[in-house]
Amino acid sequence: MSEAGMVIVGGGMAGARAIVSLRANGWQGPITLIGEETLLPYDRPPLSKAMLTDEQEPSPVYLLDDGMIASLGATFIRGSRATRIDRDARAVVLEDGRAISYDKLLIATGAKPRRLAIEGGELAYTLRDFADGDHLRNRLRSSATAAIVGGGFIGLEVAASARKLGCEVTLVEAQPRILMRGVPEEIARVVHQRHLEAGVTMEVGTALKSVDTDGILLADGRKVKAGIVVAGIGASPETALAQQAGLAIENGIACDETLRTSDPDIYASGDCCSFPHGLFGGKRIRLEAWRNATDQANVATGNMLGGSKPYVAVPWFWSDQYDLSLQIAGMPSDGTATVRRQIAEQAFVIFHLDDAGRVVGASGIGTGNSIARDVKMAEMLIAKKASPSPQTLADPSVALKALLKG
Amino acid sequence: MAQWIEACGTGDIDREDVMRFDHGGRTFAVYHSPEGEFFATDGLCTHEKVHLADGLVMDNIIECPKHNGRFDYRTGAAKGAPVCVNLKTYAVKAEDGKVFIDVA
Numbered sequence: 232m233s234e235a236g237m238v239i240v241g242g243g244m245a246g247a248r249a250i251v252s253l254r255a256n257g258w259q260g261p262i263t264l265i266g267e268e269t270l271l272p273y274d275r276p277p278l279s280k281a282m283l284t285d286e287q288e289p290s291p292v293y294l295l296d297d298g299m300i301a302s303l304g305a306t307f308i309r310g311s312r313a314t315r316i317d318r319d320a321r322a323v324v325l326e327d328g329r330a331i332s333y334d335k336l337l338i339a340t341g342a343k344p345r346r347l348a349i350e351g352g353e354l355a356y357t358l359r360d361f362a363d364g365d366h367l368r369n370r371l372r373s374s375a376t377a378a379i380v381g382g383g384f385i386g387l388e389v390a391a392s393a394r395k396l397g398c399e400v401t402l403v404e405a406q407p408r409i410l411m412r413g414v415p416e417e418i419a420r421v422v423h424q425r426h427l428e429a430g431v432t433m434e435v436g437t438a439l440k441s442v443d444t445d446g447i448l449l450a451d452g453r454k455v456k457a458g459i460v461v462a463g464i465g466a467s468p469e470t471a472l473a474q475q476a477g478l479a480i481e482n483g484i485a486c487d488e489t490l491r492t493s494d495p496d497i498y499a500s501g502d503c504c505s506f507p508h509g510l511f512g513g514k515r516i517r518l519e520a521w522r523n524a525t526d527q528a529n530v531a532t533g534n535m536l537g538g539s540k541p542y543v544a545v546p547w548f549w550s551d552q553y554d555l556s557l558q559i560a561g562m563p564s565d566g567t568a569t570v571r572r573q574i575a576e577q578a579f580v581i582f583h584l585d586d587a588g589r590v591v592g593a594s595g596i597g598t599g600n601s602i603a604r605d606v607k608m609a610e611m612l613i614a615k616k617a618s619p620s621p622q623t624l625a626d627p628s629v630a631l632k633a634l635l636k637g
Numbered sequence: 638m639a640q641w642i643e644a645c646g647t648g649d650i651d652r653e654d655v656m657r658f659d660h661g662g663r664t665f666a667v668y669h670s671p672e673g674e675f676f677a678t679d680g681l682c683t684h685e686k687v688h689l690a691d692g693l694v695m696d697n698i699i700e701c702p703k704h705n706g707r708f709d710y711r712t713g714a715a716k717g718a719p720v721c722v723n724l725k726t727y728a729v730k731a732e733d734g735k736v737f738i739d740v741a
Contacts, residue, residue: 521704522704522705547705549703599691600687600688600691600692600702600703601691603691603692603693603702603703604691604692604693604702607692607693607700607702607705608693632653632695
């Protein structure tokens, strides 16, 4: 390969991981990471939780520091937006006109929060980066009341954080229940109940009419006063760069199972990437998850260096709200039957089985990390395409580990 | 100088499992390997200070329950993302059906 080397667009988790992984995979040529933010790559999960509630002034939880980047021999171009990809010249063009040549390119541009498409929607805060978190933190601390729009993970985590700060919180969800996407109702019910106990006003199945400077107006005409309005209504993949370059787009940058885009020299990873998942019948999916970003960057970089490994990691994510931790592995929505395993009074895991009895997903909720082990073992069962007996799965006195051996 | 503290009985931890042990304001994780040996490390993951004893032991690896950081509990060596800081390990001895760790 030429001296152009490996170029990564996007300085989030996937981008940071990619630098480390390229070197770990033996690449000795140049590596350039291009990040739109001026900060070093940092961890995003705390933005909706500890960063909002911790007493001390927040600082980013960095994934890499200058010393690590230097010792990896990588160049980090920060505070610079990539405006287009010149595929013929194999170069990424930055907003200042500089062209960065590549042999292989990784696009890890993430996803951006959706904005409320209603009157006053632009007044609602959204959460993507550290600066957003900082604004939100300051505003929540100076507001007695908060309205959260959206009963997904971001909305619920921000609601929990706002309660912890003492705000009076109203959460509005248009769907008939919270966590409609990918979370079974049994688990959503526990989360809903916990928010009620914490004193959140839960307005579920309630449509929103507009936002203004002192709150929100519901479709049924009620006004909810709020010093701050936060929208957590999902994210859309950041595909503009790929689209402009003529790459195939399908709910994200369309990749094959090796995370390669429609251009053989360009790969994608993280929230912006859609790919067919071999464990789930080759169904094309896109994941917005911390671990997916890490794992995809590992696989994509190996493939940029000549590999052809398919990405088949079991999807996994978590959410922390109050003292509860929720974890989901696999593809619960692919299940046609469920088996409940009650681990403790306040902790259970639901296994999702398909028609053939294969474990395709697991969803757990409990205090602290009480469900972590069983979800982890479920993840391994999903990867093995195992079909254990429902009786065994349901019986907490039978260790799941035995199912994995032999 | 060594400071041996009784952590638990040898029958308290199944093979290929882990148990939390708190002592003197510190928290440890005590392991029973598949081969029947005992080991001990700091109790909290080096990544985000989560109790490792809630994690899963497979062979000689403990996996953090939160972000799946992995360590070889015999040596404390970090085994990949997101952790890169090794765990501190402690000497362990099993005597008279009891497991002692040197917390010094």
